[in-house]
Amino acid sequence: MKKLSSRQLAILDYIKKEVREKGYPPSVREIGEAVGLASSSTVHGHLARLEKKGLIRRDPTKPRAIEILDGERNEATDASVKTVTIPVLGKVTAGMPITAVENIEEYFVLPENMVGNDTVYMLRVQG
Structure with a gap:
């Protein structure tokens, strides 16, 4: 796995957990609350870095549209699913x-x- 900061790892783990438990990815606000970040722009920055590292893919036209790319695929986050x-x-x-x-x-x-x-x-x- 690419080198991640502790915060990026916490965010990625939280997204995986939410997808596994609920079947859909969390909102930016939920991610921030879960990992102790008050600013949604800070969360967006971490998500952008995770995306740049090839671990997630986001669809900017849809909220909660985060696809996990590191092997854990799920129907709710799979880009091929309408x-x-x-x-x-x-x-x-x-x-x-x-x-x-x-x-x-x-x-x-x-x-x-x-x-x-x-x-x-x-x-x-x-x-």
């Missing part, structure tokens, strides 16, 4: 229903075969 970008519209409470206000907070990338042709969005459940 993906769709799903908006995360906000939070709803578990239990008593409330109206969800459409306020796109971020986007989530999923393999197209998980979604089909339906109109899909995501909500965070709280409580």
